[in-house]
Amino acid sequence: xxxxxxxxxxxxxxxxxxxxxxxxxxxxxxxxxxxxxxxxxxxxxxxxxxxxxxxxxxxxxxxxxxxxxxxxxxxxxxxxxxxxxxxxxxxxxxxxxxxxxxxxxxxxxxxxxxxxxxxxxx
Numbered sequence: 667x668x669x670x671x672x673x674x675x676x677x678x679x680x681x682x683x684x685x686x687x688x689x690x691x692x693x694x695x696x697x698x699x700x701x702x703x704x705x706x707x708x709x710x711x712x713x714x715x716x717x718x719x720x721x722x723x724x725x726x727x728x729x730x731x732x733x734x735x736x737x738x739x740x741x742x743x744x745x746x747x748x749x750x751x752x753x754x755x756x757x758x759x760x761x762x763x764x765x766x767x768x769x770x771x772x773x774x775x776x777x778x779x780x781x782x783x784x785x786x787x788x
Contacts, residue, residue, distance in 0.1 A: 715755070
């Protein structure tokens, strides 16, 4: 049951027997889980970029000729290296922007407006 109470005439506070607090806690945990998942995707993009650019073209060609399916796939991906790197970097940037936006949201929920400044790195 929600009851509106006036706090010094300017703020309205809702009492709902802890339902709102439980909902906010659940949302905080879900958002934090989303940040962790987005960081895992970012790690994947970064690792893929490193692996695909560091792969020896001669070694991949040799493995592909001997029938290795993964080497054939790497050869196909690296034929247009600029396009591949562009796609990986674009995906990584989108994921990082989403993760930092969610992190700012979590910090604001926990610390209020001061949470914005906690996200900055020195």
